[in-house]
Amino acid sequence: MNQKFSVPESVANVAKTLETGGFEAYLIGGCVRDLLLGRTPKDWDITSNATPPEITALFPKTFYENEYGTVGVVTEGIEDETLKVVEVTPYRLEGGYSDKRRPDKVSWSTNLEDDLKRRDFTINAIALRLGKETRGNYEGTLVDLYEGQIDLAKKTLRTVGEPTARFSEDALRMLRAIRIAVELDFTIDPETQKAIVENAEHLKEIAPERIREEFIRILMSEKPDYGLILSHKLGVLRFMAPELEEGIGVDQNKAHSYDVFEHCIRTLAHAAKKKFDLETRLAALFHDIGKIPTRRFSDEKHDWTFHGHDVVGAKITAKILARLGFPKKTIEVVTKLVRWHMFFSDTEQITHSAVRRIVGNVGTEHIWQLMNVRLADRIGTGRPKESPYRLRKYHSMVDEVMRDPLSVSMLKINGAKIMEVAGISPGPAIGLILHALLEEVLDEPAKNTEEYLQSRAKELAALPEKALLDLGEKGKQTKVKEEEKHIREIRKKHWVE
Ligand code: ATP
Ligand code: MG
Numbered sequence: 001m002n003q004k005f006s007v008p009e010s011v012a013n014v015a016k017t018l019e020t021g022g023f024e025a026y027l028i029g030g031c032v033r034d035l036l037l038g039r040t041p042k043d044w045d046i047t048s049n050a051t052p053p054e055i056t057a058l059f060p061k062t063f064y065e066n067e068y069g070t071v072g073v074v075t076e077g078i079e080d081e082t083l084k085v086v087e088v089t090p091y092r093l094e095g096g097y098s099d100k101r102r103p104d105k106v107s108w109s110t111n112l113e114d115d116l117k118r119r120d121f122t123i124n125a126i127a128l129r130l131g132k133e134t135r136g137n138y139e140g141t142l143v144d145l146y147e148g149q150i151d152l153a154k155k156t157l158r159t160v161g162e163p164t165a166r167f168s169e170d171a172l173r174m175l176r177a178i179r180i181a182v183e184l185d186f187t188i189d190p191e192t193q194k195a196i197v198e199n200a201e202h203l204k205e206i207a208p209e210r211i212r213e214e215f216i217r218i219l220m221s222e223k224p225d226y227g228l229i230l231s232h233k234l235g236v237l238r239f240m241a242p243e244l245e246e247g248i249g250v251d252q253n254k255a256h257s258y259d260v261f262e263h264c265i266r267t268l269a270h271a272a273k274k275k276f277d278l279e280t281r282l283a284a285l286f287h288d289i290g291k292i293p294t295r296r297f298s299d300e301k302h303d304w305t306f307h308g309h310d311v312v313g314a315k316i317t318a319k320i321l322a323r324l325g326f327p328k329k330t331i332e333v334v335t336k337l338v339r340w341h342m343f344f345s346d347t348e349q350i351t352h353s354a355v356r357r358i359v360g361n362v363g364t365e366h367i368w369q370l371m372n373v374r375l376a377d378r379i380g381t382g383r384p385k386e387s388p389y390r391l392r393k394y395h396s397m398v399d400e401v402m403r404d405p406l407s408v409s410m411l412k413i414n415g416a417k418i419m420e421v422a423g424i425s426p427g428p429a430i431g432l433i434l435h436a437l438l439e440e441v442l443d444e445p446a447k448n449t450e451e452y453l454q455s456r457a458k459e460l461a462a463l464p465e466k467a468l469l470d471l472g473e474k475g476k477q478t479k480v481k482e483e484e485k486h487i488r489e490i491r492k493k494h495w496v497e
Contacts, residue, residue: 004137005035007130010075011044012138014059014086015130021058023050025088026112026127026143033123036152037184046088047127049110055088068092068106091115094169112143120166120173121180122146122158155186163195171202174236175214182218182227193234200235212324215240219281225269228285241320244285246292253303257382260291267380271372279330280369283337284376286317290338314339336362337373345374347393355394356401364402371395389496396494400487406479408434411441413453421454422461432472433460439475442482 007027018025025048031041048055052069056062061074070089091109109115112127119125126148131139142149146160157177159166167174174196181188188196203211218227228244231237237245247260256263264285271284290313291306298305314335321331340361344350362370371394378386385391408414408431415430424430437456441448447456460468491497 003140003142005128005130005140006136007035007138008044008080008083009136010083011046011086012130012133014073014075014088015046017058018046018048018050018055018088021050021054023048023054024112024129026129028115028127029119029124032126032128032142033148033152035128036126036149043082044086046086047091047112047115048088049091049112050088051090051108055090069108092118094118113145116143116145117160119160120170120176122148122151122160124148124180125160151189155184156189157181157184157186157192158189159192159195163192164199167195167199168202171199171206172210172214174199174203174234175211175231175239178227178231178234178236179214179217179221181230182221182223185223185226188230188234196234196236200239203236203239206239208323208325211239212326215324216278219268219272219285220278222272223269224272224281224285225265228265228268240324241286243289243292243316243320247289250292250295251304252291253305255381258380260288263380264288265380266382267373267376270376270379274372274376276372276376277369279333279337279366280372280376282317282321282330282334283341283369283373284380286320286334287313287338287341287373287377289313289316289320310339310342333366333369336366337370340370341373341377343370343374345394347390347397350394350397352397352401355397359398359401367398367402371398392494393496396491396496399490399494403486403490406438406442406482406486408438410448411437411453412448412450413437413457417454418457418461422458424461429461429465429468432468432475433457435473435475435479436460436468436471437475439471439478442478 011027015025015027025046027035027044028047029045031044034041050058052064052071055071055073059073061076063072063074064070065072065087068089069092070087072085073088074085075083091112091114093107093109093114116125116127125144125146127143129141129143131141133139151158157180159173159177177188177192177196180186218224218231221227228237231240232245244261244264247264250260252258252260252263258266264287267287268281268285271281276284288309290309290311293316294306294309294312296305296307297303317338318331318335321334326334340358343358343361344354358370359367375386375391411434413434415426415434418430418433419425422433437453437460440456441453447453460471463471
């Protein structure tokens with residue numbers, strides 16, 4: 001077959017150096033899979049019969065990556081961060097797994113076959129040996145002992161070897177299966193699926209941080225809803241967020257068509273469609289988790305109520321994220337977004353001070369994430385999009401309350417300094433001088449220097465009372481006018497009146 005592979009020169013050079021040094025070198029794993037799929041590889045892995053000391057000896061700059069003998073080869077003069085380090089791992093044989101997590105001992109092999117055998121999925125076990133290059137494209141020989149290319153064509157994920165054995169060696173592979181299937185939009189082979197169902201329990205032996213990393217990748221994929229529903233179906237969602245599953249069959253009030261579980265998943269799906277960040281996606285997923293314990297039937301309303309579900313939901317969210325070992329900062333932000341997701345947003349009725357309180361609750365740096373959670377929530381409920389005008393109006397109000405207010409505090413001088421330089425005592429004159437100075441600075445921002453303002457303050461202090469009063473009042477009016485102008489500009493930007 002005359003397939004060509006587009007491989008960065010820096011990566012190909014590492015393989016070439018190994019071969020010139022008398023060793024075998026194959027591109028392996030995700031990068032070969034992605035090349036065959038026409039996707040851009042995230043990182044580049046090479047496997048070789050060279051041992052770690054032999055690899056290290058061939059390159060000027062290397063470092064040890066992990067306990068598996070992986071050597072990071074630093075490629076010189078490369079701008080692109082993702083191409084800077086090529087990971088070279090010796091062919092590996094794995095010993096037994098007594099704890100379903102880590103091989104008891106890692107030993108090197110001289111056979112590529114051994115290395116392919118220990119890899120997780122057929123599509124990740126294809127090795128590529130580079131050949132002749134023409135203009136950045138390489139000829140190549142594929143070593144595909146497990147029909148990985150057939151599975152790629154069928155868009156199927158299948159374990160190398162017997163799935164139950166492979167999952168009991170390393171239970172994390174079950175989550176990797178789901179994560180990779182979701183990222184590539186593949187299905188999981190029925191035998192492999194069955195083994196996940198049967199071995200799911202072993203996931204409780206896996207460190208939370210490793211589970212978290214797969215959970216994050218499922219959430220950040222294009223179709224996290226597919227990932228979580230598949231996780232539920234195969235019995236592994238309970239190792240990520242069992243609380244979500246309690247929402248299955250928990251019907252909501254008449255305004256909602258979906259149960260709590262489906263609503264949360266649909267909200268997340270929309271957040272992914274809009275490419276929102278991780279914090280927003282987490283908040284979208286968990287925003288209504290508090291509805292499960294707070295649901296009560298109201299005889300008066302003849303419907304379900306969920307009083308306090310935002311407060312309770314924030315607590316449950318914090319617990320889930322802490323259990324998975326998320327960083328404190330992430331927990332803080334996501335919890336806030338869940339806590340405040342119920343904000344009132346009817347632009348016909350809401351006041352600026354109400355908007356100001358909402359911004360105050362989550363902080364200016366998270367207000368747009370909160371808006372996005374609300375947007376996703378609405379779509380996840382099955383309601384039509386907010387009218388574009390109302391949405392723009394709301395966004396404009398947020399911008400309006402967040403703009404820096406014009407005030408005398410912008411000046412490079414304050415009341416105390418004025419009293420000092422002008423030799424006057426406290427009284428209404430100080431405020432008038434400050435406003436007269438503000439007027440000048442608004443007119444000519446370059447005047448906002450300590451030197452100018454101090455000498456000008458002295459002059460103003462010497463003016464007759466009436467003249468200073470006029471200048472001060474004029475300053476106040478200019479401030480009001482300037483503020484109105486700012487607000488008009490913000491509204492224009494958002495296309496609202
Ligand atoms: P991506 O880089 O896009 O996340 P990847 O498949 O390259 O995907 P890595 O975590 O970089 O994933 O792993 C590189 C390769 O190492 C995999 O393709 C697979 O062959 C092997 N591998 C990784 N984790 C395991 C595991 N838990 N069990 C067996 N083989 C694994
Ligand atoms: Mg990889």
